[in-house]
Amino acid sequence: MDFEKLARPFLKNVQPYKAGKPIEAAQRERRTKEGFIKLASNENPYPPQEDIQKAVIDMLSQVNRYPESGSFELVMELAKKHSVSPEEVFVGNGSNEIIDLLVRAFAFPDENLVYPWPSFVVYRLVSTICGLESTEVPCMDNKVDLDGIRWAVNDKTKLVFICNPNNPTSTYVTRQEFSDFLESLPEEILVVMDEAYYEYVTAEDYPQTLEMRKNRSSLVTLRTFSKVHSLAGIRIGYAVADPQVVEILHKVRQPFNVNRLAQAAALAALKCQKEIQPIVDQTIKERESLRKAILKIGWECPPSQTNFLYIIPKGFSGDVCEPLLEKGIIARNMAQFGGEADSFRLTVGTPEENRKFLEALDAVLAARS
Incomplete structure (x- = not known):
């Protein structure tokens, strides 16, 4: 067959x-x-902190029970950390899952996505799997071309993904550049800022998107525990977004999408800054x-x-x-x-x-x- x-x-x-x-x-x-020395996947070369390891080991005795669906305790701690309401936080099985859920939840079959290229390959992968059209806007001088992305947006564009700093080119867009970009886009387009490398940024003019959300409800910020917290192998990330966006993501996620060990590790990681x-x-x-x-x-x-x-x-x-x-x-x-x-x-x-x-x-x- x-x-x-x-x-x-x-x-x-x-x-x-x-x-x-x-x-x-x-x-x-x-x-x-x-x-061999692996320097290929943007992982943290150091193991998780001992308190994180202990939290995972302590949770092992409870893996006969399903995890709390919705990651309640972790959501509460993340909301406190970022000074937002719990209704604005969504936890996923890595930020990859959240990217996938955003596309599945918000993009109709005749709509499209726009993102830079080269950039995080999951944007391309998810849009293709969902059977959607996508526009890949070439980077200019190894930097995300926000003007090019703006010109690529049309009346069928539902989501724009921006990896900042960008993977693989390692560069970033500035606060002013991103602010101007947001002002030029229709409000109904979801702009997803993928900030997997946020903790390694030293540039003073890097855009603080959690603050910028106050002026644009359709801005979604993604963060991950994979990099700086050394939890790439356990898969956990989160989004900060409008409460309605979070509610819709909960409608399309799988039950128990984040396992007990990942939730325990992330909670412990928040205490290890x-x-x-x-x-x-x-x-x-x-x-x-x-x-x-x-x-x-x-x-x-x-x-x-x-x-x-x-x-x-x-x-x-x-x-x-x-x-x-x-x-x-x-x-x-x-x-x-x-x-x-x-x-x-x-x-x-x-x-x-x-x-x-x-x-x-x-x-x-x-x-x-």
């Missing part, structure tokens, strides 16, 4: 998401137990040091406001990620996600991991000279 004929026709255009290569996969492929901040500071310092080293060899690397760098090799033919992998470094080629040819993304690791990356890169370049 040809099951392709039974599936929805537009699924033929969907390519399954290809994640950054796990360390275990690299070991299997090379039939070795030797260690003082312990996490030194790691953030170190990541920012290492980010700048790595970028200087990349620029020194003559490669392009935009200023980053994230925990990763977007690197465009110059004078190097081919995918540098392959020879780096041979030397134990897992980086992420970005050409497949709309980046420039042979561009790659590099997560900022620990100081030791970053040192080993630079040593591996020196060896790769020496072998080519």
Whole structure:
């Protein structure tokens, strides 16, 4: 039987998401137990704080019971943290789920989405799965082109997604740029600001969208526990939005969409801000040091406001990620996600991991000279 004929026709255009290569996969492929350094998926290189680990372990004895649907306690704490009402907070199984739910809940079959490109690939994936038209607006000088997005919006546009800072280009749009952009859009268009890397931002003119929501009810802010809180493997994120938007999201989410362990981990993470901040500071310092080293060899690397760098090799033919992998470094080629040819993304690791990356890169370049 040809099951392709039974599936929805537009699924033929969907390519399954290809994640950054796990360390275990690299070991299997090379039939070795030797260690690899993974700098491919914008993860925090450090494990969760001990209090977070303890909260997860303590919750294990209760996983025979379904979690509280709606993540009540976590919603209350997030509302307190951001000085909003609980009715304005929605918790999801990672911000990915919330992106999916927003599209399913608000976009009609004949409507479209607009987002920058390259950017977070889930925008493209979700719109294609839902059979919707989407407009991908090319970045300009590795930065989200808000003017281009505005011109791409038409009377069929329902949602605009903006990743700020942008993944994979690592750059950001300013407060004034975003404010002008919002004023130029019809109020009925949902503008979703995806702020997965918010805690790594140092730019003083970065837009504070939680405050900007006061002047635009159709602005949705997404945040995640995956990055700065080291919870990428447990899947939990949240949205701050108008109460009606939150109510609609609850109508389309799955029952018990956020498991007990994730809720416990996130609650504990909210109490670990003082312990996490030194790691953030170190990541920012290492980010700048790595970028200087990349620029020194003559490669392009935009200023980053994230925990990763977007690197465009110059004078190097081919995918540098392959020879780096041979030397134990897992980086992420970005050409497949709309980046420039042979561009790659590099997560900022620990100081030791970053040192080993630079040593591996020196060896790769020496072998080519």
